[in-house]
Amino acid sequence: MRDHLTVLRRTAAAGAVALAALSLTPGTAQARPADPGPGVVGGVPAQQGEFPWMVRLSMGCGGALYTQQIVLTAAHCVSGSGANTSITATAGVVDLNSSQAIKVKSTRVLQAPGYNGTGKDWALIKLAKPINLPTLKIANTTAYNNGTFTIAGWGADQEGGSQQRTLLKATVPFVDDATCQEAYGGSLTPGDEICAGYMDTGGVDTCQGDSGGPMFRKDDTGAWIEVGIVSWGEGCARPGKPGVYTEVSTFAKDIASGAASLGG
Template sequence: MKKLITALKRAAAAGAAALAIISLQPLSSAQAAPAPVVGGTRAAQGEFPFMVRLSMGCGGALYTQQIVLTAAHCVSGSGANTSITATAGVVDLQSTSGRVQVRSTRVLQAPGYNGTGKDWALIKLAQPINLPTLKIATTTQYNTGDFTVAGWGSAREGGAQQRYMLKATVPFISDATCKAYGGYYSGLVAGEEICAGFASGGVDTCQGDSGGPMFRKDNAGAYIQVGIVSWGDGCARANAPGVYSEVSTFASAIASAASTL
């Protein structure tokens, strides 16, 4: 689900999630509906082994082999929860070759989350998934340049969730530029949210992509997560970029929360 308010929180409504870059937070302040990466191309099998698809229609990434990092708006609260199924190991959700599916045991939603900012959550799995994890940024060093987004969300605003993982590249947008787009963007929570996309639109995350990672290469050439798909005003519209939770801001809180699961 990606917040789409007309902005959608990029989580899929009624359990469907997509990665078309639309909005990353609910369609209204109450619903979330993300889509697959809009303007993206199909990811290769094994290209992003840390990617996870969640059964409520969101994305996520393996923070550890037994904990998934996703968006707060994708879950309903904290506590015991065995209702979520995490799928990993495949780009084709219908493939059974290499596919791993594990149920959740607990969920921890960001403390103080109220729909604005702090859009992160952790899901503990019943058993580890033997796949590479995605490290998270602990400083703002990598909050610039070009980022990769990926997911199974809608490939167009209002479209269906995707069978195959799509990927796309989006550039960093400064807080000042993002806020200047006005409308929902004037309420950007600087320091907690980071924007990325093209002024002309055309490439974005969308409904169903909520909770998925925005990442780039670090100085050693390894992937590092800098954002979490959160919301946007529609998907891939001009002057309406995707908004992502700024992971480095919450790195310490995420690590502390993970140690309690």
């Protein structure tokens, strides 16, 4: 069991989300338990249209368009499976206050079957109508679980910071399972989770409010592919404490069948 005092989920608490609605700022990935806090730490503003499949979710998480009507996010961002019209997805903009923002309500949620707070940290949200934007394909092989990844989000830009109005982006290097396992005292779930970050220096990471957002890289054809989902970490951007992400390739078949069951 992870220590919830130090290891935090990268979701923004309701209070932080309400504040963000008034004054939004760029954010980063986050750790296990819900906690108000940081967009991408060490990030820079993304350009309009650079990552068109990025989605901001009203509960204080990120996500990516898996299809034009289904958002892939983290299991810990939702409360379970079933009908759900309480979530608003904002897409199509890097500035959440833009008049061009596309806002669509949810209709159903599918949380990863068997999710219990450790591993299997993925979920799907079906939207009331399709969003006419490009989608982000997911990895179905471990071939891309290496190299340098891009992270993006509207979460806090520093540990304990505010949610961001503008989408921030950064790059982080792969951290092998053995190194990450040692960093977290055996709390990693190998196979379910993949790590990335600057072990020696820290300084770049996702943070609170980035949960559910994608960690992605280019595939062999030069197209973006989602390799990880922002899940948790100890603080944000601390040296020796890399970000932990859901290993998407492990769950690719389950995600595909889940999306089929939602009919989106």
